[in-house]
Amino acid sequence: MSINLFDIPNATSAYIDNQVDVKVNRVTGNLQHDEEGTFTVKVTNAPAPNGVRLTEISLHVTVEPTGIVSLKPPGSALLTARATADLDDTPLKTTDRVDEMFVFFLASGGDIEPNATLDVGELLELELEFEADNPGTASIKCHIHASVDPDDLFPRSGGTNGSRDVTVRT
Numbered sequence: 001m002s003i004n005l006f007d008i009p010n011a012t013s014a015y016i017d018n019q020v021d022v023k024v025n026r027v028t029g030n031l032q033h034d035e036e037g038t039f040t041v042k043v044t045n046a047p048a049p050n051g052v053r054l055t056e057i058s059l060h061v062t063v064e065p066t067g068i069v070s071l072k073p074p075g076s077a078l079l080t081a082r083a084t085a086d087l088d089d090t091p092l093k094t095t096d097r098v099d100e101m102f103v104f105f106l107a108s109g110g111d112i113e114p115n116a117t118l119d120v121g122e123l124l125e126l127e128l129e130f131e132a133d134n135p136g137t138a139s140i141k142c143h144i145h146a147s148v149d150p151d152d153l154f155p156r157s158g159g160t161n162g163s164r165d166v167t168v169r170t
Contacts, residue, residue, distance in 0.1 A: 022041070022042070024040070027039040033135075034132065035132045036131050043059070053119050057116050059102070061101050063138050069140070
């Protein structure tokens with residue numbers, strides 16, 4: 001089988017777009033100005049045999065159109081939000097109200113976990129919050145940013161044995 005390495009980035013993007021299911025569910029409705037609501041994000045990785053483990057995952061959450069509701073950055077000890085996908089960007093405060101945020105997962109020590117993973121067939125579910133700003137209808141959207149570890153695509157293998165007989169005479 002022939003593999004063109006330059007196809008891997010496109011294949012990774014296609015996998016994430018077509019095999020990883022991201023849903024926004026259970027959105028609180030019928031809110032008035034300054035009331036708070038919640039929504040659930042469910043991310044499901046493809047099952048075996050087609051699934052691959054995803055690494056360096058984060059969630060990109062947006063609101064469209066702006067001005068109707070604002071996202072509240074999570075106050076969880078396991079999550080942190082930033083305005084951009086840059087891990088070095090300053091974290092958003094829980095008092096901030098934003099139209100867009102990137103949600104990162106934290107390690108047990110409070111450090112960003114750049115190797116947060118979503119295993120084959122695994123379901124990730126989060127509840128996030130928003131605040132009602134003005135009358136209207138807005139869409140809360142979410143998609144995943146992730147990588148595929150090359151070691152998962154190209155596992156180390158022993159291959160087949162080569163052999164040759166040798167005869168020793170007495």
